[in-house]
Amino acid sequence: MTIAVTGATGQLGRLVIARLKETLPASGIVALVRSPAKAADLGVEAREADYGNPETLARALAGVDTLLLISSNEIGQRAAQHRNVVNAAKAAGVGRIVYTSLLHADRSPLSLAEEHRATEADIKASGIPFTILRNGWYTENHTGSVGAALAGGAFIGSAGDGRISSATRADYADAAVAVLTGTGHEGKTYELAGDEAVTLADLAAEISRQSGKDIPYRNLPEADYAAILAGFGLPEAFAKGIASWDVDASRGALFDDGRQLSALIGRPTTPLSAAVAAALPR
Structure with a gap:
């Protein structure tokens, strides 16, 4: 069996490749x-596969039995890019597609959801056996700001008291590997989220506890938060997106208590305390 992973040099892709190598030759x-040259350190065969170039996809998918389609990071272009991959997979005779979607993509209010809904529909319409992994929020989406919070004296956001059932990339990578290497997953859609639902105030309190500094959570209006993010150098559209996703989280969009992720990986998801410890500057 040959398993191929798109976006293999990305943060999630690298984790999946490493974990697959622990199980498979x-x-x-x-x-x-x-860029295959950037994948030289992965220790596996690397093939050029550009989401936007169908010719590379046709060559890359030759002889592939199972494909992990990790969603593109180019928001606004993903539906078309993913469609190229699905069409190439069908033409190449790929036996199964596993796709990393978004938590509750079918009803999520997040602006990210529409492209995931489109890709899920394309995969189902292709006739290729599939498994949908609806990944919840990555804990790193927020712990990546630990350094800025320590420097600025506060953790900022617009999520209010919204409970966020996030999990680490490592947790989601383990789920992908469990599905890629296991059986009984065909046709299933998994809602994957962390066991622990926390607020950004909880996160700020944990940063304070571990750092020994008083780091409060400061909740901001959406427009103010977006403006601050843009001031940090983020593209304006992306800054507005982040702020809007926080507001969606304040209304429960990132909460899930089904514990399908921990059931799939056979262990509890990574606790917030461990994720913060990993993110603290050393």
Whole structure:
């Protein structure tokens, strides 16, 4: 069996490749990347695969039995890019697609959801056996700001008291590997989220506890938060997106208590305390 992973040099893709190598011979794993030279350290075969270039996809998917389609990071272009991959997979005779979607994509208010809904529909329409992994929020989406919070004396956001059932990339990578290497997952859609639902105030309190500094959570109006993010150098559209996702979280969009993720990986998801410890500057 040959398993191919798109976006293999990305943060999630690298974790998936590493975990697959713990279970399978490297000869059965293929990294699909825009630049094979950047994948040399992965220790598996690397093939050029550009989401926007169908010709590269056709070549890259030759002989692939199972494909992990990790969603593109180019918001606004993902539906078309993913469609290229699905069409190439069908033409190449790929036996199964596993796709990383968004938590509750079918009803999520997040602006990110529409492209995931489109891709899920394309996969189902292709006739290729599939499994949908609806990944919840990555804990790193917020712990990535730990350094800025320590420097600024506060953790800022617009999520209010919204409970966020996040999990680490490592947790989601383990779920992907469990599905890629296991059986009984065909046709299933998994709502994947962390066991622990926390607020951004909880996160700020944990940062304070571990750092020994008083780091309060400061809740901001959406427009103010977006403006601050843009001031940090983020593109305006992306800054507005982040702020809007926080507001959606304040209304419960990132909460899930089904514990399908921990059931799938056979262990509890990574606790907030461990994620904060990993993110603190050393």
